[in-house]
Amino acid sequence: MVEPSTTGWIDRRAVIDALPLFVPVVPFGFVIGLAVSEGQMPVAIGWATSLFIFGGAAQLAVVELAGTASMWAVIVAGLVINVRHVMYSAALAPTFRQQPRWMRWAGPFVLIDQVFALVMLQTDRPPAEFRRYYLTVGLLFYINWQWATALGLVVGPVVPDSWQLGFAPPIMFLGIVLVSVGKRAHAAAVVVAGAVGLVTAGMQDRLGILLGAIAGVIAGALVEYRDEVRS
Amino acid sequence: MSTWSAVAIVAVVGLMTYSMRAVAIVSLADREVPAWAERALRSVGPAVLAALTVNLAAGGEGGPSMEIAEVLALVAAGGAALWRKNLLVSLAAGMITLWVVSAFV
Numbered sequence: 636m637v638e639p640s641t642t643g644w645i646d647r648r649a650v651i652d653a654l655p656l657f658v659p660v661v662p663f664g665f666v667i668g669l670a671v672s673e674g675q676m677p678v679a680i681g682w683a684t685s686l687f688i689f690g691g692a693a694q695l696a697v698v699e700l701a702g703t704a705s706m707w708a709v710i711v712a713g714l715v716i717n718v719r720h721v722m723y724s725a726a727l728a729p730t731f732r733q734q735p736r737w738m739r740w741a742g743p744f745v746l747i748d749q750v751f752a753l754v755m756l757q758t759d760r761p762p763a764e765f766r767r768y769y770l771t772v773g774l775l776f777y778i779n780w781q782w783a784t785a786l787g788l789v790v791g792p793v794v795p796d797s798w799q800l801g802f803a804p805p806i807m808f809l810g811i812v813l814v815s816v817g818k819r820a821h822a823a824a825v826v827v828a829g830a831v832g833l834v835t836a837g838m839q840d841r842l843g844i845l846l847g848a849i850a851g852v853i854a855g856a857l858v859e860y861r862d863e864v865r866s
Numbered sequence: 867m868s869t870w871s872a873v874a875i876v877a878v879v880g881l882m883t884y885s886m887r888a889v890a891i892v893s894l895a896d897r898e899v900p901a902w903a904e905r906a907l908r909s910v911g912p913a914v915l916a917a918l919t920v921n922l923a924a925g926g927e928g929g930p931s932m933e934i935a936e937v938l939a940l941v942a943a944g945g946a947a948l949w950r951k952n953l954l955v956s957l958a959a960g961m962i963t964l965w966v967v968s969a970f971v
Contacts (some may be wrong), residue, residue, distance in 0.1 A: 640881075640898060650951070655953065655954055655957050664906045664961065667929060675867045675877075676867060676872045676913040676931045677867075677869055677872055680872040680873055681867065681872075681878055683876055684876055684879075687877070687879075687880030687885070688879050688880045688883050688952045690878065691881075693879065693883065697875060697876070697879055701867055701872060701875060702867040706871050706874065706875060709875050709879075710875055710879055711877050712926040713875075713879040713883070714879060714882050714883070714886075717879075717882075717883045717886055717925075718886060719914060719918070720883065720886045721886045721887075721889060721890065722910050722914045723887065723910075724886065724887055724888060724889055724890035724891050725890040725894075725907055725910050725916065726907060726910035726911040726914065727890075727891060728890040728891050728894040728895070729894075729899075729907060731891045731895060732894070732895050732896075734940050737893075739888075739891050739895050740888065740889065740892060743887035743888035743891050743892070744884055744887065744888075746887040748918065750892065751911075751914075752915060754888065755911045755915070756932065761884070766954045797968075799961075799964055799965070799968065800960075802923070802936055802939065802964060803957065803960075803961060804922055805919050805920075805922040805923035805940070806939060806940065806943045806956070806957055806960035806961065806964075807953065807956075807957050808915055808918055808919040808922065809919045809923075809940055809943055809947065809956075809960075810943055810944075810946075810947040810953045810956030810957060810960075811915060812915045812916050813911060813944055813947040813948050813956075814947050814951050814952075814953060814956075815911070815912065815915075816912060820905075820908070820909060821908075821912040821924075823909075823933040823956065824912045824913040824916070824917075825912045825913065826916075827913070828912070828914070828916040828917040828920075829916040829917065829919070829920050830915040830921035831917070832916065832917035832918075832919075832921055832929055833920045833924060834916055834930070836920060836921055836925040836926070836929070836930035837925070837926065837929035837930055839926055841921055841925060841968055843917065843920075843925060844914070844918050844919050844921045845917075846917075847913070847920065847921070848910070848913045848914040848916075848918075849913075849916030850913075851909065851912070851913025851916060851917060852906050852909045852913045853906075854908055854909070854913075855905075855906075855908070855909025855913060856905040856908075856909055856910065857951070858907060858908040859908065859909070859947075860902075
C-alpha cells in the first residue's frame, strides 16, 4: 500500500482502497432492497436489517426465510452465515490490544468481510493510524450500505447481470490473499484452506468457509511450529 | 409474519452478529495468549480469506461449480496480484478477463 495521508479524521488511502470493493456491493444492496420489498417482513423492519445486522448474506437469508420458516430457523440461518466473523475477531484481536477500550467495543460493529480484508493489510501500522484507517473503511461501508439497500427498495436491481459484478468480490479477495501472503506458514494456510474450501463449497449456509478456514489455521500453525523448532 | 416476530428476529440476529464480531477482540485484549494460540491466530486471516474467496467463487448448493471465464479471471487476477502487488491492477485484470472471455464463450 502507498503511504497514506496522516492528517485529518479521514484516511484518504482507506477511501481509495475501499472504493473498488464497494462498487460491487451496490448491486448486492439493490438485491437485498428488492428482497425486502417482496418478502414477508414489514418493509421498515426488513430494511432495518441493514442498520442492525449489517451483513449482506445473513440479511438476505433472514429476509428471504422470514415468514416461510419458523422464527428460530430464520435466526439460526442468519447466525450460521455470520459465524465466520468470530474468526475475523480472533485474527484482529492482537492488533486491537493496542487500541483504547472504546475502540475495542465500537470497532467490531462494522467488522464485515471487506473491512476485515482491507485492514488485515494494515496491522503493522501505528495504533492511531490503524484506528483511523479502520474507522474510515468501516463507516464508509456502513453508511453506503444503508443508502444502497434503501435505493434497492425503490428502484430494484438496475445494474444489468451481464456486468457480472457479483464476481468482483472473489477476485478482489484473491488479490488480497496473494498480496498479503508472506511467510511459508501463511502460504500453507492459504493452500489448505483453499483446497478444503473448494471441496466443501457445495455445503449449505456457506459452512465450507468455516471448515476451510479451520483446516487452513491448523496447517498454518503446524508449519509455523515446525519452522520455529528448526530455527 | 407479525411485526413483533420480525423485530425479534432482527434484534437477536443483530445482537448475536455483533457479539461474534466483538468476542475475541474484547475478551483477548487484556490477556496473555499461549504460544500455540498466537501461532493459530496468525494464520486465521490468510486461511479465512482463502476459504471465503473459494466459496464466493465456486460455492452454492449442489457442489462447487465455475464457468471457464470465471476460472480464467481468477488466474489473471492472481497472476497480476503476484506480479504487481497492487489490488486495483489485480481487480482490473480479473474483471477485463471475465468480460472478454464471457463475450467469446
